[in-house]
Amino acid sequence: MIAAGTASMGRAATPGPSRWPRAIVRLRLALRSSEAAARGGGGGRWAACFRPAPVAGAAAAAVKEAKGERSAEVEVEPARGGGEDVWSARADAEVAQGGGFPEHLVVMVNGLVGSADDWKFAAEQFVRRMPDKVIVHRSQCNSATQTFDGVDLMGERLANEVLSVVKQRSGVKKISFVAHSLGGLVARYAIGRLYEPNNRRASSAGKSRDDVEHLEGLIAGLEPMNFITFASPHLGSSGNKQARFLLLFYEHMTFKSLPFLCGLPFLERRASETAHLIVGRTGKHLFLTDNDDGRRPLLLRMVDDSGDLQFRSALRSFKRRVAYANANFDHMVGWRTSSIRRQHELPKHRLLVRDEKYPHIVYVEKEVTNNRDTEARADLYDPEEEMIRGLTQVPWERVDVSFQKSTQRLVAHNTIQVKSYWLNSDGADVINHMMDHFIV
Template sequence: MEKKMLKNKYWMGCLRAEADKSGNVDLTVDFPGQLAEPTHLVVMVNGLIGSAQNWRFAAKQMLKKYPQDLVVHCSKRNHSTQTFDGVDVMGERLAEEVRSVIKRYPSLQKISFVGHSLGGLIARYAIGRLYELESREELPQNSDDIGDKCPIEEPKERIAGLEPVYFITSATPHLGSRGHKQVPLFSGSHTLERLATRMSWCLGKTGKHLFLADGDDGKPPLLLRMVSDCRDLKFISALRCFKRRIAYANTSFDHLVGWSTSSIRRHTELPKLQRGPVNEKYPHIVNVEAPVTARNHEEDRSWNNSNGFKNFDMEEEMIRELTKLSWERVDVSFRGTLQRLLAHNTIQVKTKMINSAGADVIQHMIDNFEP
């Protein structure tokens, strides 16, 4: 009954889409005679050669359930061929964009990110730039009762001044696209995988980042650096401060992003799936894993010294560092549907007309989201 009332309330209101001079789109719901004061910003980030339109379906569904609580911002700063500019360049753009959105909504208190494919990596870079550690509250200087000890609050971690809540990725190549069957299109052929690495420049700086081919300047590849904190970019601290981290992954038929890299698992850790969905409400979700934190391994990180990373298992290092954080994993399969060959876009419902099979995956994400 309550759910039905929420839906009715949404349709009584007006879905408003605002675009700024840069083309960025904010979706909110206005109610007649009421001043909208949403408290939670949800930033949706598109993937390679994508646009703000790719998240339109998911954004609308999310606002239907939480019409008064959310601002859903579908980014357009990194669209089309701009997505070839590199994860770092796009991450900087996104960080600047998020700050500008927050300025327009003074009522905001919380922030979450939802990224599809490359968008998940862009968001991971951006939060490293937006990470803040608020200073502790100082003791009052003119206290009459010197003997009384006032509690001092622990420093609070914030993303652009807001409380971080959800970090959600969908078919994101967290471990990159280099070798180890991370790009199913190559069918595990080492020859094709090596050729793709050499040809990664075709996708600009982004291609070099994805195929871990950007370490020529003496530094480790960017994706390897993004599993730890740097001097001015707190990548792992930013990721850790979110209340929940959730990775949606296609188990098959995703020709661009493999199951292992999108779910942050070793190939030997991929689960054996049961037949049929885990819940009839979500017919294409075949496995849900509660968050588990891996043990901390104290091992020699040889890539810190000169070019040692060239002889280093970069994929293993990324898995080890990323899984020191707890992740919820949701495995998706479109087997048996005509849209299975479009799984990479279907998991996002990029275009409702041809990717509608992924609607239950979006609904699962929304049902497990609390504003």
């Protein structure tokens, strides 16, 4: 079914030259120029749109590492349950001298048709910034077409992978999640599976009851710290004109990191009807068209505790919940759904102010819990409103990002996480913002 959908999309992707949007033609030229520059050829003026600015001093080492030239400061090891563990070589030295290994496990989760490589830049910056505190696990259990299997199945796989890593790294005591795009929904499902309520946490954590009395609960037997998402469709894709989100896989299958075919009106009109043909069960979940065994759509169930899956309690157990969202130029996931807001709650453009330290951070809303009961018409059911009410029963920090003045704005969805340093380097300040406010 997926193959058929891909073939159909392939036919739609080959119209005559006269019908190509001018922007797409320019983007193709830009990509070719960038690739030529990477091979040592002449980059041309289009390559300048993606070439990172020159850096000097200590930052040069980080850039060198981000381009694949890993320094001796970073250690990488395949995890037993899949994915890769990344930590600082300095941590090994401290262990050899009788010190302790980092106790904070940071799990990084990729989005649709992604892989562990998507978080390469951020993971290595993390361990260099906090060498004695964190070990980063880049998840690999939901890669490529595995991301078509549905949020629930992906969440189960992620939960099993995390349990395997925790077992392998028995010294870790804290856990955080950092997820991009669809990975935010997968992580939310996984923590619902991994959540351990109050009456089980003392024995599971191996601590005294007094040590964990302040905790709401544990995740995989560890103390939950940060739950952070980047451009994640928390409210799904229905009603947000985000049919383009389902075409994200074309970034990898055709022109990587470009919003290919994301503006075709007929795709947006028919997306909710044909999503399952493109990305399988994941499409049904995103458009709330799933009804397995007569149950309500999965995303509606994921805003509350549901049976043995404690979604809301799991979110509440974290010390922080943060939603990074692109305020504009994100052709995959809209501002409302990624920041968990109603349309009228979005900051006005006059309130968006660039930060000198983080030039692409334009608005920060500290922890807000929305318990207001908005009047709802009895004859008009709004599932998006239900999701907002459910998710905002716990406080969220919102960090709004804008690449409006960046030459990389057309690939904002990937730039916000620095998926590829060559194409998305302008998002480095967003990653720095995350690390500067990270609770360790």
